[in-house]
Amino acid sequence: MVTDTRAAVDAVTALEALDSSRIYLVGYALGAKVGLSAAFDGRVKGVAAVCGVDPLRRSSAGKGTEGVQHSHLHGLLPRLGFFVAKERHLPFDFGEVLAAVAPRRALIVALTLDRYAPPADVQSEVEQARKVYARLEHEDALQLKTPLAFNSFTPAIEQTIFDWLDDARGLSS
Secondary structure, three states: HHHHHHHHHHHHOOOOOOHHHHHHHHOOHHHHHHHHHHHOOOEEEEEEEOOOOOOOOOOOHHHOOOOOOOOHHHHOOOOHHHHHOOOHHHOHHHHHHHHOOOOEEEEOOOOOOOOOOOOHHHEEEEEEEHHHHHEEEEEEEEEEEEOOOOOOOOOOHHHHHHHHHHHHHHHHH
């Protein structure tokens, strides 16, 4: 999926009608995870991830979150299955993924009623990444929005992303 997304970036950069210096990725749930991974591509200016930051090390069956078990069960990153019930030993979590996106713009939308990713856990991952953004003097490039909603991609969330993109357009003009 990341390779497919990078191929889409290749295609977009080849189009003369588009400004390839303004490529942003937007994803929901699994698409958000893919977008965050594909954002390592230097041609990507920023990424918006809705319901895609599921803190893995803080996940547990007792919390009712799937965490690494989700990836293992669905074959997305099957080797993470070795860390079920040993999440603290995971080699990475989303704080590191977000930090690797720095200093580029990132919007993380964590819905307050998302049973898969408790907002406090998501905020902790964002705060970890924010340290890297601060070192690079781009603290404002990483934003966290926590609207009151269940795990979904509603018109209100879509508008939040459009507003963020409009703000980005103003910064790069």
